[in-house]
Amino acid sequence: MSTVVRLETRGSVAVVCVDKPPVNALGRAVRDGLQQAFEQVRDDDGIRSAVLHCAGRTFVAGADIAEFDSGAFDGQLFHQTLDMIEGLDKPVVAAIHGTALGGGLELALACHSRVAVPDAKVGLPEVTLGLLPGAAGTQRLPRIAGASLGLDMIITGKPISAKRAQEAGIIDQVIKTDLLEGAIAVAENLAAQDAPVRRISEMQVDPATVPASLFDDARATLQRRPTGNPAPERIIQCVEAAVKLPFAEGVPVEARLFRECLNSRESAALRHRFFAEREAAKVPGLPKDVQLRDIRRVGVVGAGTMGGGIAMNFANAGLPVTLVEASQEALDRGLAIVRDNYDTTAAKGRLTESQVEERMALLQGSLDDADLGDCDLVIEAVFENMDIKRQVLARLGKACKPGAIIASNTSTLDVDALAQASGRPADVLGMHFFSPANVMRLLEVVRGAETAPEVLATVMRLARGIGKVPVVSGVCYGFIGNRMLEPYLRETEFLLMEGATPAQVDGAIQSLGLAMGPCRMIDLAGVDVAAKVVQENRKAGGLPDDPAYRAVVQKLMAMGRHGQKTKAGYYRYENRKPVDDPEVMQLCADLAKEHGISRRDDISDQEIIERCLYPLINEGARILEEGISYRPGDIDTVWINGYGFPDWLGGPMFWADTVGVQNVADRLAHYAEHRGDAHAYWDRSALLERMVSQGLRFADWPFSDR
Ligand SMILES: NC(=O)c1ccc[n+]([C@@H]2O[C@H](COP(=O)([O-])OP(=O)(O)OC[C@H]3O[C@@H](n4cnc5c(N)ncnc54)[C@H](O)[C@@H]3O)[C@@H](O)[C@H]2O)c1
Structure with a gap:
């Protein structure tokens, strides 16, 4: 018998309880336990109905995401379990408290009825991991909630309240008294009616309820706000299948598109982001019994x-x-x-x-x-x-x-x-x-x-x-984020002095997926603020002896071009729209002349990306080497949540693994050779050197014998 799924009988009602702290995630043991428990429900003639509920603070709150990366996830088997539960002739009632999310909601949708406490929430948040619900959630939810709400819930990933779910028909009853007792009563009642159970897979979406432009509109919205997340477009395809095809034909469509998402680099990056954020909250080396202080005011x-x-x-x-x-x-x-x-x-x-x-x-x-x-x-x-x-x-x-x-x-x-x-x-x-x-x-x-x-x-x-x-x-100049920003802004300004325009630099960086290029970012934050940071850093002895270092921002500040707030900075603002300004181009050309920097007209987007981002990654490696940051994932968390780095690239360190640490190191060497390295701008960090020589990736962190 399973240790994490128990079955007890209350008269003729089987009470199946999932008990896998902390959130009853649907790992292998839970899936196997559910299969066994419902086989018993099926085979025991004394059982006429069943209630599925969970111990602890929540209903099943989702899949065990770690299994997606380890390969332990077997979607096929779980599908079979859900089909077996739904296929029973004995009514099964899901009793939901806390959150029924992802696989948890898919499990509940395979039951014949759902009841919930008033503060419960249900949702399919897979999209946030670059995935789609892969256990028929995209096929069952629209059948019960309608195509519009179903699509909205799956594509936004946002959970809804029990009240809203009841209005939509996802939940049959909200129970304000004891949830389990209430659910047992519902199960007994359904069994007593002796009517056929209601299977969502046998329902059809009424075409009259589907707005004619639902899917076109959803695609148009995606095009307006493009993202590297592979899931949203595929979710639209799945919900279309739910509307147009019988369940048995929609499920394979979902399975195929789920696999495409799962195998994508972008979903791997989004999963990395999820784990990195969770991990970042943990401080290594803290005593277990550390006594927290009370914060009341x-x-x-x-x-x-x-x-x-x-x-x-x-x-x-x-x-x-x-x-x-x-x-x-x-x-x-x-x-x-x-x-x-x-x-x-x-x-x-x-x-x-x-x-x-x-x-x-x-x-x-x-x-x-x-x-x-x-x-x-x-x-x-x-x-x-x-x-x-x-x-x-x-x-x-x-x-x-x-x-x-x-x-x-x-x-x-x-x-x-x-x-x-x-x-x-x-x-x-x-x-x-x-x-x-x-x-x-x-x-x-x-x-x-x-x-x-x-x-x-x-x-x-x-x-x-x-x-x-x-x-x-740890303590250092600029901490993690602003310290790594420094070489990024340094190269931005050198590129401008060499002949790139602000729009070209920003365009290249944004084409990679960053929310905002460096010039727009400083114009927003304030050229004066950015220039003062450089001045303070110089005073504190933190800058190289290079008069050309970040000369552009200094000049802009002196000219009173403080960014968006003065309608002029790196750009000129026309109705809040940034446009390249000949005055800035001239200023950059003058600075280039003053500092002996050769002008060029062959700067490519690839060069901009490499020169701005590879030194930033190199600085990230130094931050790890010095113990300023505990893990590469912490750095990624900083850049995704504070600097608009796209989550579907996983953050700069994850992205470095994607483009290859060897490649990053080679290109740094290339620029050292072609641009000269008088100020050690292109020196590779010891950690990067080691990674190259040992074939390590940031994903291999922590490196042994560090
Ligand atoms: N603005 C940003 O984007 C940003 C981002 C992160 C961190 N910071 C940091 O936050 C801090 C504040 O920045 P800000 O942008 O809010 O500056 P600010 O100039 O808007 O605000 C500073 C405030 O501090 C008050 N103040 C000054 N001396 C004081 C004193 N002795 N006692 C009480 N109040 C005093 C001033 O009256 C002013 O209202 C700085 O250390 C800055 O580096 C700023």
């Missing part, structure tokens, strides 16, 4: 662009926030922007007026550090200036109660130096939010040399609690 110092957004994150999660500013004027302005943000969300119908008021009521403004005394975590987001930040940290070291955590939102400054300034470095770390801080999911959590393990662990958990994707970085 948060303080934020500085209510500017970042401070306001940071405060919103906590208010959204129901935590009270004390917001401290240097002047009443700045405080009023900061709070007004926060309110404005909430009002905009409310205007879109995503918050009610009373929710806006509740959240605003959680924000308390102050000009006095003493008001931070009862905060358990205080995050400073004042100007990016070492002297000012040192002073603020020193103040916080005194104003915060013992045991409070002190964090800095610095983008580039030395977190260890700030920690020392506080006088209590064990309580200090970096929390590097991305702009807009209330929207962007990435949070780089910077562990200082003396950060206490429980401080790091507390912030990692808190980050997930407010919906962020946290990634740990």
Whole structure:
């Protein structure tokens, strides 16, 4: 008998219980257990009906995704189990609590009836992994929910509530009392009726309910927003098959398209992304019994662009926030922007007026550090200036109660130096939010040399609690993301000086799938902001002795071309549309002359991609080599969630494996030879050298005898 699927009888009702913590994933053992249990239901004459339910916090929440990569997944066998369950003449009722997702919902759809608790959710999120539901979900869901809702649910992957599922017919009954007892009653009732069971596979989608342009519209939407995800187009084909073909003919269509998705590089990348994000939340080497600190009240110092957004994150999660500013004027302005943000969300119908008021009521403004005394975590987001930040940290070291955590939102400054300034470095770390801080999911959590393990662990958990994707970085210039951005922007500017236009550089990078090329990105973030970062880095001795280094951004800033906000930066903006500006081209030509850089007219997109991204990968390898980042997947998580790197390429390190580490190394050597390497721009990191000599890929991490 299976250890993870139990069968008990309650009178003539078989109660089949899946018990595989944490989320009852449909791994091999569960699939085998279900097969055995329902064979028993079939063969035992004393059983007249069955209930399928799950122990723990949720119904089956999906497939065991690791099996897709290990090859242990046997879709054919699972199909047979589902067909066997549906084929029974004895009614089977799925009792859903928590989430029935992916294979879990497919399993429930093979049952003859579904009941659920009010807060249950059901969905088919396979698309997020570049897959489609492969156990007849694309064939059964449209038959029961209609083609429009079925297609929408599968193509967006978004789960729906029990209430919505009941309206759509996916769930027959919402049970507000005891779920199992209610489900047993339904099963007994169905058995007593002695009517034929209802099999979704035998139903047909009523053509009159299918909007004539449903599939054309879906394809047009995909074309408007192209993505490398292989699943959406194939999902449309599957749902079309569900509408047009009998079940027995639709299933092989789904099986073929599922295999195509599964074998694609893009789906492998999306699966990598999924695991990398989960892994990134884990901090290696933390003591198991680490005692987390309680965070009930948060303080934020500085209510500017970042401070306001940071405060919103906590208010959204129901935590009270004390917001401290240097002047009443700045405080009023900061709070007004926060309110404005909430009002905009409310205007879109995503918050009610009373929710806006509740959240605003959680924000308390102050000009006095003493008001931070009862905060358990205080995050400073004042100007990016070492002297000012040192002073603020020193103040916080005194104003915060013992045991409070002190964090800095610095983008580039030395977190260890700030920690020392506080006088209590064990309580200090970096929390590097991305702009807009209330929207962007990435949070780089910077562990200082003396950060206490429980401080790091507390912030990692808190980050997930407010919906962020946290990634740990060690202390270095720019941490993971901005450090890797540096060589990318360096080459962007050299390419401009050599004769490429901003539109050409951005076009090449965007053709690869990145959301935004480097020139548009800086125009959006602010040329002045970017130029100041270079100046600070130069002051701190972090730049090579190269007067041409990032000369373009300096010049643009001096000309007052600060980007989108001044309608001119790398581009000129006409009705917010970026267009190449002859003035910028001339400026780049002048800078090239000044710095002895030869102009060319043969710069290809491939060269742009290689020169911008291969040094970025090389820097990522250095980050691993120095132990700044724990794993290549952490770096990928940073780039996907913070810098618009396409998830279906898996992040820069996964992509490096795709193009081949050897190839990356060869091309770096090529540019060293052709462009000269006076400033070590093309030097390959020791890790990359080692990978080449040993034939290693980033996917092989951790490398032995590291
Ligand atoms: N803007 C971004 O895209 C971004 C992204 C990530 C991190 N950061 C970092 O966040 C921090 C803040 O950046 P920002 O863009 O929000 O700057 P900002 O200029 O918009 O806001 C800074 C705020 O801090 C206040 N302030 C200054 N000194 C203070 C003090 N002693 N006490 C209290 N308040 C004080 C100012 O009045 C101002 O409102 C910087 O360290 C920056 O590097 C910025």
